[in-house]
Amino acid sequence: MTEKIRIGNVEVWALLDMIPPPYAPDDFFPTIPLEAWEMYRRDVLDEDGNLQLYYGCFAIRSQGKLIMADTGMGPGPHPERGNGRGDLINQIRREGLASDKVDYVVHTHLHADHVGWNVTAEGKATFPRARYLVPRADWEYFTQPQILETVPAMDRSVLPLKDLGVMDLVEGEHQITSEVSTIPTPGHTPGHLNVLISSQGQKGVVVGDLIQSVVQVMEPGWGSRADIDPRKAWETRIAMVERIEGEGMVMAAGHFNTGAHFGRIVRVDGRRYWQVESPQA
Ligand SMILES: [Zn+2]
Incomplete structure (x- = not known):
């Protein structure tokens, strides 16, 4: 099923790379007691009471440029994720897009499930024509020797970008096209960024791991164990x-369920809800 929307003149595709094993909610959100989940059990948790994340990324076409926002978990198999395998490259093809037509890869942050397809098994850039935009504060944090040795994805998928000469470090508000830019959204990681889209009076945002579960739309105070700060x-x-x-943005959330990656935050009777955006061809 194609999950694609338009924001003004900009086209955005949701592309699923992999479905990891589910988490117990109090494992993924260790500071939130299980009782607090009761009211969200039906809408957020699966039939076993677990939290199912999805590893999705986005392709964005703006002003003739093709931009990938994150690159999923990678080909795998991933023993630390139930031996799952990534499917992003097939998904890109299925949507009629092409890896060698990607102009930019922008990383919301450098965790393993966002950088996995950066480099091929042969050590070449998977997106051969692309500049890879990496948040500077994440590069500085994750390349510290004591951190680096705990994050195998850095060795495999991020450090090679520098040697290949395809990486640009970005910080602050960085313009990719006149419709697409980055803004700093630190906390999950030091350099975490969001990708803003603004075209024809419409606005959108790729939130990365600022919001990992739909429960955080209703409960933005809830933080997962993966937040570094x-x-x-x-x-x-x-x-x-x-x-x-407040700005009525369309939000794109890679870890949300397939079919619900795009939506708006709306308020009914004082409470926030996730209103899924219908796909547009
Ligand atoms: Zn993530």
């Missing part, structure tokens, strides 16, 4: 959820 992530998430709702 929980306090900062909390502040950033509260502010962005308010902005996304």
